[in-house]
Amino acid sequence: MDHETDEQVAREATASEVSPWDSMVNWTQEERDYWFMGPFDGGIPGMVRRIRRILDVSQRGLAALLDVSQSVVARWETGRTSPRMSVVQRLLRMARVGMTFHDEETGEPVGPMRADGATTHAGSRYPAHADLxxxxxxxxxxxxxxxxxxxxxxxxxxxxxxxxxxxxxxxxxxxxxxxxxxxxxxxxxxxxxxxxxxxxxxxxxxxxxxxxxxxxx
Incomplete structure (x- = not known):
C-alpha cells in the first residue's frame, strides 16, 4: 500500500513539473490560439466568436467560408486585428443577425445616418460631421x-x-x-x-x- 502511494506521489510530482509548453505538443493550432487569447471580452472579438458559435464552425471553418486563413480569424478573436466593415457585414448576414449601437451614457440606440440625406448638385454627400x-x-x-x-x-x-x-x-x-x-x-x-x-x-x-x-x- 505504501509502495503504491509512493508511486502515485512520484507520478503527481512528475506531472507537476510538466510545463504548459510541453503539454501543447499534441495540441491543434486552434487550441494553441485559444490558449494565447486569454480572457475574452466583448466587442469585435466577442462578436466573431458568437458568430462562430451560431454557425457551429471552427476557426478553420469560418476562415474557409470567408476565404481567409485560420490565423486571420484567430487574430480577430484576440483583438490583435479587426475585420474590415465589409467583412463584418458579411459575418452578420451569414449568421442572420443585426448589429445595434447604443449611447454609453444614456443607453439609447444609435442608428446609422439616413440614406436619403440631402446631397450636392454633383450628387455627392455632404461631410458627415457638417451641420447643414x-x-x-x-x-x-x-x-x-x-x-x-x-x-x-x-x-x-x-x-x-x-x-x-x-x-x-x-x-x-x-x-x-x-x-x-x-x-x-x-x-x-x-x-x-x-x-x-x-x-x-x-x-x-x-x-x-x-x-x-x-x-x-
Missing part, C-alpha cells in the same frame, strides 16, 4: 452676389422645382456657436425637408411684408 442649414433657393455661384435678371430667373426656377441651397460652417467656432443656439442635428435632413423649411420661411417673410404694408397704410 438651408440658405435660400439655389443660384449658381457666379450669380449669388448679383441682382441681375439671370440671377432672378435661377432663383425663381429653384423655388418652383424645389431646389434649396444648403450651407454648413467650416469654422469650428461658428459651428459650435450655431449648435449652442439651435442645437445639434442628429442627421442630415432629406431634400424634401429642406424644401418644406424653405417654403415655410418664404411664407413667414410674405406674412411680415403684408403686416408691414398694412401698418404703413
Amino acid at each position: 442649414r438651408v440658405a435660400g433657393w439655389w443660384v449658381p455661384r457666379r450669380l449669388r452676389n448679383m441682382t441681375s435678371i439671370e440671377a432672378f430667373r435661377w432663383w425663381d426656377r429653384s423655388m418652383r422645382v424645389g431646389d434649396p441651397a444648403m450651407r454648413y460652417r467650416r469654422s469650428p467656432f461658428w459651428k459650435q456657436l450655431e449648435r449652442e443656439l439651435y442645437g445639434t442635428p442628429d442627421d442630415h435632413p432629406a431634400l424634401h425637408q429642406f424644401v418644406a423649411e424653405m417654403r415655410y420661411i418664404d411664407e413667414r417673410r410674405e406674412d411680415r411684408n403684408r403686416a408691414r404694408q398694412g401698418r404703413a397704410a
Whole structure:
C-alpha cells in the first residue's frame, strides 16, 4: 500500500513539473490560439466568436467560408486585428443577425445616418460631421452676389422645382456657436425637408411684408 502511494506521489510530482509548453505538443493550432487569447471580452472579438458559435464552425471553418486563413480569424478573436466593415457585414448576414449601437451614457440606440440625406448638385454627400442649414433657393455661384435678371430667373426656377441651397460652417467656432443656439442635428435632413423649411420661411417673410404694408397704410 505504501509502495503504491509512493508511486502515485512520484507520478503527481512528475506531472507537476510538466510545463504548459510541453503539454501543447499534441495540441491543434486552434487550441494553441485559444490558449494565447486569454480572457475574452466583448466587442469585435466577442462578436466573431458568437458568430462562430451560431454557425457551429471552427476557426478553420469560418476562415474557409470567408476565404481567409485560420490565423486571420484567430487574430480577430484576440483583438490583435479587426475585420474590415465589409467583412463584418458579411459575418452578420451569414449568421442572420443585426448589429445595434447604443449611447454609453444614456443607453439609447444609435442608428446609422439616413440614406436619403440631402446631397450636392454633383450628387455627392455632404461631410458627415457638417451641420447643414438651408440658405435660400439655389443660384449658381457666379450669380449669388448679383441682382441681375439671370440671377432672378435661377432663383425663381429653384423655388418652383424645389431646389434649396444648403450651407454648413467650416469654422469650428461658428459651428459650435450655431449648435449652442439651435442645437445639434442628429442627421442630415432629406431634400424634401429642406424644401418644406424653405417654403415655410418664404411664407413667414410674405406674412411680415403684408403686416408691414398694412401698418404703413
